[in-house]
Amino acid sequence: MPTVLGIETSCDETGVGIVADGVLLGEALATSMDEHARFGGVVPEIAARAHLHAITPMVQHALDRAGIGLADIDAVAATAGPGLATAVQVGLAAGKAYALTLGKPLYGVHHLAGHAAVDILEHGPLPARCVALIISGGHTSLLLLGDLARDPIIHLGDTADDAAGEAFDKVARLLGLPYPGGPAIDRIARDGDPAAITFPRPMTGPNDPPYRFSFSGLKTAVARWIEKCGDRPVPVADVAASFQEAVADTVTRKALAACHDHRVDTLLLVGGVAANSRVRQLAEQRCAAAGVRLRVPSPRLCTDNGAMIAAVGDLLVRANVTPDRLDLGPDPSAVLRGALLHGPR
Ligand code: KG4
Ligand code: ZN
Numbered sequence: 001m002p003t004v005l006g007i008e009t010s011c012d013e014t015g016v017g018i019v020a021d022g023v024l025l026g027e028a029l030a031t032s033m034d035e036h037a038r039f040g041g042v043v044p045e046i047a048a049r050a051h052l053h054a055i056t057p058m059v060q061h062a063l064d065r066a067g068i069g070l071a072d073i074d075a076v077a078a079t080a081g082p083g084l085a086t087a088v089q090v091g092l093a094a095g096k097a098y099a100l101t102l103g104k105p106l107y108g109v110h111h112l113a114g115h116a117a118v119d120i121l122e123h124g125p126l127p128a129r130c131v132a133l134i135i136s137g138g139h140t141s142l143l144l145l146g147d148l149a150r151d152p153i154i155h156l157g158d159t160a161d162d163a164a165g166e167a168f169d170k171v172a173r174l175l176g177l178p179y180p181g182g183p184a185i186d187r188i189a190r191d192g193d194p195a196a197i198t199f200p201r202p203m204t205g206p207n208d209p210p211y212r213f214s215f216s217g218l219k220t221a222v223a224r225w226i227e228k229c230g231d232r233p234v235p236v237a238d239v240a241a242s243f244q245e246a247v248a249d250t251v252t253r254k255a256l257a258a259c260h261d262h263r264v265d266t267l268l269l270v271g272g273v274a275a276n277s278r279v280r281q282l283a284e285q286r287c288a289a290a291g292v293r294l295r296v297p298s299p300r301l302c303t304d305n306g307a308m309i310a311a312v313g314d315l316l317v318r319a320n321v322t323p324d325r326l327d328l329g330p331d332p333s334a335v336l337r338g339a340l341l342h343g344p345r
Contacts, residue, residue, distance in 0.1 A: 001020045001021040002020065002021075002074035002075055002314075002317045002318070003018060003019075003020040003025070003066075003068065003072055003073055003074050003075075004018070004019050004020065004073070004074065004075045004076070004077055004310050004313035004314045004317055005017075005018055005059070005062075005073045005075070005076045005077070005095075005098060005310065005313075006018070006019065006076075006077045006078070006109075006114075006306050006307065006308070006309035006310025006311070006312070006313050007055070007059075007076070007077070007078040007079065007091045007092075007094055007095045007098075007306060007309060008078075008079050008091060008111070008114065008304055008305060008306045008308065008309045009051040009055070009078075009079060009083075009087050009088060009090050009091025009092075009094075010079045010081070010082065010083025010084065010087055010088050010091070010111045010304065011042055011047065011083055011084060011087060011137065011138075011304055012031055012032045012033050012036060012042045012047045012050070012087075013029060013030070013031050013033075013303070013304040013305065014029070014030040014031070014032075014050065014051045014054035014055055014058050014091075014306075015027070015028075015029050015058070015304060015305040015306030015307070015308075015309070016028045016029075016055075016058040016059050016061070016062040016306035016310075017062060017305065017306035017307030017308070017309060017310035017311070018062050018063065018065075018066045018068070018073075018310055019121065019307065019310035019311050019313070019314040020314065021314065021318070022120050022121065022124070022125065022311075022314060023121070024121045024307050024310075024311075025065075025066035025067075025068070026061075026062045026063065026064070026065030026066030026067070026068075027062050027065065027305065027306055027307045027310075028057075028058040028059075028061035028062040028065065028306065029058070029305055029306065030050070030054035030057075030058055032046060032047050032050030032051075032054075033179075033180065035050065036179065037178060037179050040173060040179050041169070041179060042084065044084040044085070044086045044087060045086060047084055047086070047087045048084070048086035048087050048089070048090050051087055051090040051091060052090050055090065055091065055094045056094075058306070059094075059098070062306065070098070070102060071102075073098070073102055073104060074104055074317070075099075075104050075105045075106075075107065075313055075316075075317045075323070076095045076098045076099040076102070076104055076105070076106050076107070076313070077095070077106075077107040077108075077109045077309050077310060077312055077313025077314075077316070078091050078092045078094065078095025078096075078106070078107075078108060078109065078309065079091055079092070079108075079109055079110075079111045079114065079309055080092050080108030080109060080110070080324075080328060080329075080330050080331060080334070080341040081108075081110065081111065081330050081331035081332055081333070081334035081341050082110075082111055082112070082138065082139075082331065082332055082333050082334045083111055083138070083332060084332065085330065085332040088330040088332060089330050092108065092328070092330050095108075096326050096328075099326065100326060105317075105323030105324075106323055106324050106326060106328070107312070107313050107316050107317075107321075107323055107324055107340060108324045108328045108330075108340060108341045108342070109309050109312045109313060109316075109339060109340065109341065110312075110334060110336055110337075110338065110339060110340065110341045111304075111309075112134055112136070112139055112141070112271075112336045113148060113153070113312050113336065113338065113339040113340075114308030114309045114311065114312050115134055115136060115270040115271045115302075115308060116132050116134065116143075116145060116148060116268060116270050117148055117308060117311035117312045117315060117339070118270070118297050118301045118305070118307055118308035118311050119268060119270060119295050119296070119297045119301075120311055120315070121297075121301070121307055121311055122297055122298060122301065123295050123297075126145065126148060126266075126268070126295075127265075127266050128146065128147070129144070129145065129146055129264055129266075130144075130145050130264055130266040130267065130268050130295070131143070131144060131145075131156070131255060131258045131259045131262065131264045131266070131267050131268070132144075132145050132267075132268040132269075132270060133251060133254075133255040133258075133267065133268070133269050133270070133271075133274075134270050134271045135163070135164040135165065135251055135269075135270075135271045135272070135273035135274055135279070136163060136164070136165050136271035136272045136273065137163060137165035137166060137169065137180075137182075137272050137273075138163050138165070138166070139158070139159070139163050139271070139336075140158065140159040140163045140164045140165075140213045140215070140251075141155060141156075141157070141158045141159075141336065142155075142156040142157045142158075142211045142254060142255060142258050143155055143156060143336070144156055144258075144262060144264070145268070147319070148312070148315055148338075148339050149315040149316050149318070149319035149321055149339055150319055150321070150338075151338070152337055152338055153336055153337060153338055155336070156211040156258050156262075157209060157210070157211025157212040157213065157254070157258075158212065158213070159212070159213040159214060159215060160203075160212055160213065160214045161214050161215060161216040162214075162215040162216045162219060163215070164213070164215060164247055164251060164271075164273045165182055165271070165272050165273045166215065167215035167216075167218060167219050167247065168180075168181045168182040168185055168244075168247070168273065168276075169181035169182065170219050171185065171219055171222050171239075171240075171243050172184050172185050172240075174219075174222060174223055174226055175188075175226070175234065175236050175239060175240060176236070177236070177240075182272060182273060182275070182276060183275070185240045185243065185244055186244070186275075186276050186277055186278070188236060188237050188240045189237065189240040189241035189244045189278065190237075190241075190277075191237040191241075192235070192236075192237030192238040192239070192240050192241030192242070193237075193238050193241055193242070194241040194242055194244065194245035194278070195242070195245070196235065196238035196239075196241065196242050197225060197238060197239065197242040198242070199218055199221050199222060199225075199242055199243055199245075199246040200217060200218055200221050200246065201246055201249055201250045201253070202214040202215065202217050202218050202250060203250070203254075204250060204253060204254075210254065210257050210258075210261070211254055211257070211258050213250070213251070213254070215247070218243070218246055218247070222239060222243050225239065226239065244276065244278050244279075245278065247273075247276075247279070248276070248278045248279045248281075248282045248283075249282065251273075251279065252279065252282045252283045252286050253286075255267055255269070255283070256286050256287070256290050256292065259290065259292045260290065264292075265291070265292055265293055266292065266293045266294075266295060267283070267287055267292050267293070267294050267295070268295045268296075269283050269294060269295070269296040270296070270297060270302060271302060272302055272303045272304070273302075274296055274297070274299075274302040275299035275300075275302040275303055280296060283296065312339050315339060316339060316340065321339075321340065324340070324341075324342070328341075328342075
């Protein structure tokens with residue numbers, strides 16, 4: 001069975017995974033998150049330098065954990081976009097170097113396809129059709145997925161402005177919580193009342209596009225609410241819980257509507273924000289009520305990692321998809337059309 005080495009460096013995580021036939025054999029993850037915290041967000045040059053330092057040790061770690069050597073690798077997959085240009089560049093260059101020196105094929109993978117594919121490692125092959133809700137730091141999309149290795153991905157709707165994770169990060173900053181904001185809001189919201197404040201559920205009106213998202217208005221609503229507190233102390237836990245509830249309600253409502261309208265019985269919930277405890281809980285409740293099967297990876301596989309890219313590479317290899325040329329360039333703002341950055345061929 002072909003063994004695939006996957007490399008992920010689109011943001012601040014240096015992830016390496018090794019997958020064969022839908023099974024995760026080993027993985028390793030380094031993060032430069034702490035180096036960005038004092039800037040309140042990821043600094044691309046710092047992330048890129050950290051990838052450069054971490055990439056070879058992480059590959060070695062992952063190989064050690066899998067109990068194999070480089071000579072056992074049959075194909076290499078690396079994130080070719082979207083992401084921070086300088087960061088993507090490092091992982092893709094590393095992927096090319098491994099492919100070239102090992103004499104093995106290279107696949108330039110679309111990062112978001114990785115978020116979807118990672119679920120295969122925990123829950124087995126994807127069904128012939130499913131709706132995928134990708135909620136990450138940079139993207140928010142409702143998609144119709146067929147065969148991930150071969151079929152074009154259909155966008156039912158995307159965000160008109162901020163991504164869901166971006167909204168978490170910005171609201172966390174408004175509340176004085178540390179970066180990354182998503183996990184910080186998730187934690188503090190446990191002590192808050194989700195019904196304390198009714199924040200807007202954006203784009204859920206009868207005349208709104210049913211599968212599109214918008215989070216910048218919600219973020220502004222939170223900012224205005226905090227401003228109105230004036231000199232009074234801001235009830236941080238209540239604001240966090242109420243904001244989180246607005247996001248969870250909006251995204252799950254739209255995802256279930258997409259499943260219903262397209263007669264799809266499986267919802268795949270993925271991306272960093274899919275690690276959120278309330279999003280997961282509400283998705284479970286609403287899917288159960290609607291008779292929709294929910295697939296959601298463990299929280300640690302929702303956020304960026306190398307296994308997700310190896311999972312895509314593994315699908316492509318098994319589907320006999322033609323590999324990329326070694327002069328493949330990164331595309332920091334690549335639109336998701338298929339598992340390969342340059343779409344299905
Ligand atoms: O998928 P991801 O790791 O990176 C991108 O591809 O963007 O997502 C990162 C985003 C960040 O905005 C982070 O705040 C958010 O996911 N996130 C969460 C949680 N864990 C990570 N948001 C809400 N609740 C969480 N538990
Ligand atoms: Zn991601």
